[in-house]
Amino acid sequence: MNASLCHILTIIGLGLCTSFGAESSEDPSNFISLRPEGVRNLGIEYREVEVKDFERTIFAIGTIREIPSNHSVLSSRIAGRIIDVKAFEGDQVKKGDVLVKVESRQPGSPPPVIELKAPRDGLIFTSHIKLGEPVEPANELLDIMDLREVWATAQVPEDAVSQLKPGTKAHIRIPALGGVNIDGELFRFDTKADSKGGTIGAIFRVPNKDNRLRPGMRAEFSIVTSSRKNVMAVPREALQGDASNRVVYVKHIEIPNAFKRLPVQTGEKNDRYVEIISGLFEGDEVVTTGSYALSFASGSGLSLKEALDAAHGHEHNEDGSKMTEEQLAAKKGTEAEQPSAWTQPLTLLFMASSAILLALLIISGIRQAKPSQA
Incomplete structure (x- = not known):
């Protein structure tokens, strides 16, 4: 076995030992622990981070129309x-x-x-x-x-029309039905453009088997113009913070009812998802519903160290890493070396001063009592 191969195997072995033998550290200030009832009160729900096809969309508004032939x-x-x-x-x-x-x-x-x-x-x-x-x-x-199928007409800006063609998909949100989303397919464009608004009607065929969609209802369109594959993305409601400091809350993998606040770098966004460039891994469970409320939650008072100590049954450092044998020994030695409250210099000085003061008060009282007795 040559030296290079030995070196590679050594590195792999060290990596395996590190991954299986040590507990990772994290920033305690980004740790939130809640009681079970706190999780329920916030209505917290999770979504697993996954790699998906990421759609580029344009937004438009419009209405539901009947199909004339129906x-x-x-x-x-x-x-x-x-x-x-x-x-x-x-x-x-x-x-x-x-x-x-x-x-x-x-x-x-x-x-x-x-x-x-x-x-x-x-x-x-x-x-x-x-x-x-x-x-x-x-x-x-x-x-x-016959309303089993209807038209949904989006008023699309004229400069975006070149990106659309028959068969283009759209995610259509109906506010009157509580924000229900329905997928439609572009059928054709209206015969005339709106010269004042600078738009033209794009007509999408929409199934309506339950007859809930009625002519005249308002609709909001996210029209798909292109798609990228293998993009890590999370639901938009999972993202918190301002434009310069985006964060998500991730379910802690070890501690029940606990969360980690993680900064992330974001990319493109559409009507439903935000691209995550860095900060998360596939399989992480991010908080969606309740994420905004969680950013203001005070927690149950448990620190990261306390929560891990209780979960694992051994002591941890403040950053969540397991205390080594050397650290445990040093901690015990420090505790043993610390003088008791009765032997510390300041305590002894205070006790001596108090004793002298008490003696002086007694002597003064005796002297004042003798003349009165005489």
């Missing part, structure tokens, strides 16, 4: 009056359901009655009729919309 109207082929209404605004109907009955104006005893049936599945969006109301063939009686 809008139908119910009307009567004959003139007459309405004698029965079986469906109203907000009702879901199936194709072929009888919705309205119209009594014809043609003579008869009784006059002929025509049943008007739903032309398609959908939601009755608008009703224009009342019981007993006269109708004409030109009248629109009910508007029926």
Whole structure:
């Protein structure tokens, strides 16, 4: 075995011994320990740091629209009056359901009655009729919309349009539904641009199987323009601090209900994630929900040393590293060498002064008592 190989093996061996035999040190000022109820009160949740595809996005606002081809109207082929209404605004109907009955104006005893049936599945969006109301063939009686798929139209700045093409993905947030996020795919652009706003409508197809999305709802768009692979990123809510001093809170791997405050260097960000250039490792568990509140938490009063001592059953230094045999021996020697409170010079001087003062007071009292007795 040559000298170079021996040197390499020695380095590897030392590294293994270090990693398995020593406990890492950390900054005690960045350590936070909470009681279990404190963790629950803050509603703390975690997310594991992972390497992912990182999307570059542009932001836009817009609205939900119906798809024109999914809008139908119910009307009567004959003139007459309405004698029965079986469906109203907000009702879901199936194709072929009888919705309205119209009594014809043609003579008869009784006059002929025509049943008007739903032309398609959908939601009755608008009703224009009342019981007993006269109708004409030109009248629109009910508007029926199939909302199982809708359009979401984003007002995109004109200078960003060149970055988009049919099939481009977008993450669409709907404030009216509590911030629900839905993915959509670019279908086409509006036929006209908004010359005043400098935007053009980008139309995304959006599934809506539960019919929660309704025309006119406001929507916020994060439109994906490109993507980078193998980027370490954390949710945006995990990041705290100001622009020059970004930090995250990481779940302590050894101590329950404890956290480490770690400074990080950040890169790009999108609507959901922030790129982490340095400061974290894949697999770290960062605090997401409750991260902001944790930055103001006072903790349970346990220091890093106290928490590690309790967790491991042996003594640690203030920085969290395990005390060596030499450090333990030095600590015991220092404690043994320290004089007791009764032998320290200042204590002895105080005791002697007190004794002399007490004696003088006694003598003075005796002298004052003798003349009075005489």
